[in-house]
Amino acid sequence: MDTAELLALYEQMALIRRTEKAAHDLFLQGLVKGTTHLAAGHEAIAVGASAALLPDDYVFATYRGHHHAMARGATPEECLAELMSRATGLCKAKGGSMHLTKAATNMLGSYAIVGAHLPMAVGAAWSARLRGTGQLAVAFFGDGATNIGSFHEALNLAAVWKLPVLFVCENNLYMEYTRIADVTAVPRPAADRAPAYGIPGEVVDGNDVVAVQEAVARLARRARAGDGPAVLEAETYRHFGHSRADPATYRPAEEVERWLKHDPLDIAHGRLIEAGVPEETVTAADERAQTVVRQAIEAAKSAPPPDPREAFTDVWADGGAAWRT
């Protein structure tokens, strides 16, 4: 990867990190209701994977999906406006934090039922094959999702139909509040199970954007060549608790410290400096990200709430919601 590309990925990660920080602050100010599942710490997975995909590949994510939406083209303003229940939100304020979706760029949604979207990604890959488009589908999911039935059904179907789909597990060691290791029969919850379905299962440092980009690029090439699906288990850590309600006191202090030192932004920063990029250039990227997010916050704050009549649109394809004639 050349330094210009790495710098661009760094800036994208910085943009996501600052947007997550904004979501956190706006929640504390009472401007974001419900809950949020922040992805601070997971940025390198979304950004690295997206860098290895083509613009019309399909992406499916979980309720922890701000980073995937942004890595696939959603702007901080659209995302924050959605979180703040504004008419200009990414989903017209009908989705919220857990459902960020940008269909125009084939980011086909964030799903709040654990594991539900894995078969959907299989279906999108099946459809790509039927239409002969060469598109790939990627499902991002948590380690907790590997113990749900749809994970296993999806892997098997993708394997027997040899579909171009990648299953990317963001293993952050925890489900909500329970360590995945305490409730799972194998140490690598995703990668260890893949061979049972005849699928390669790889492990990667999920905090190293270059390593993620390279792994996804390789598995994507393979899938596009007709060699079928793959599982990539990306090791990472969430900086915040599971959701807004969670102070994450169950995590040992030294574990938190170790992982905060292994920050995806720091790792990319280190790589840039090592490659001879001046510190000021990296700082400038940071500042650009900061400016974009600051403007996004202001724009979202000043956007109007949705028209109440919007509650009765978009159930059906005709735009309406009528259930009787």
Added chain:
Amino acid sequence: MADVITYREAVAEGIAREMRRDPSVVCLGEDIGEAGGVFKTTAGLFKEFGRERVWDTPISEQAIVGAAMGAAMTGMRPVAEIMFSDFLACCWDYLANEIPKVRYMTGGQVTVPLVVRTANGGGLGFGAQHSQATENWALTVPGLKIAAPSTPADVIGMMAAAIRSDDPVVFFEHKGLLASKGVPPPPDHVVELGHAAVVREGADVTLVALASMVPVALKAAERLAEEDIGVEVVDLRSLVPLDMATVLASLGRTSRLVTVEENPYQGGWGATLVSVVADEGFALLDAPVRRVAAECVPLPFADVLEEQVIPTVDKVVAAVRSLAAY
């Protein structure tokens, strides 16, 4: 085409007509390929359209319906089979949480044009886990259209409407009707969802029925005609959209209402229908409404027990008679 067609053949014929006109229509499900489906409702499709359009799946209800959803979101029109409607519970997340909500919660960005077909209902002695009438499960979920045809011609016409619909449709094929026969409809026969049919006219009582209960209602009407009670039978054909206009118009003529449901009384579609009548058509009524529905027990195996539980011609006759005399 032959001068009669069975309901079972009509299912495959309805799908085949749509597959011929639209290459984006594909089928998936357990045993639907070369085997032609456990109810033979997909017979001939594999031979005509091949394995790139008719896909056998593993026993993975979540993957079947979830993959159909992903394909529908990305340009295909999948027709997914869930063998027995009881098994919808195995993929209920997709029917309750995923398929019907994605359009709404993405602010209209994504449309899910798929059909989930399934063999519904009792009467064949399959026992409690293979006999349920589950249309009312789907009725509780905003965002699903629900079709339940009662004749071969309607199967073909409603299949066309369901597959062409840009909205998700759950299509209930009744097991007890599979062998029934009817006149095959002409080419390009489409029965839009949300249009009930008045299948028998009568001046005294309106009987509203669905799927397998339509022939039960018609038999009851014949018996009651011998007693000079004129029964108008309305075949609802779909539950969403629900054709209340036709029901209310019929009540305008008869002023008495009986619903006949195979699903259990508790939470059945008849409750929704009579609540709309109470709300908007109370002045049309000259008598209380009656609901003939299944009892709230699991479907038993023996015929003599099953008859106790699901509506029969006798039970419908008794309900109508009591109202006619009111």
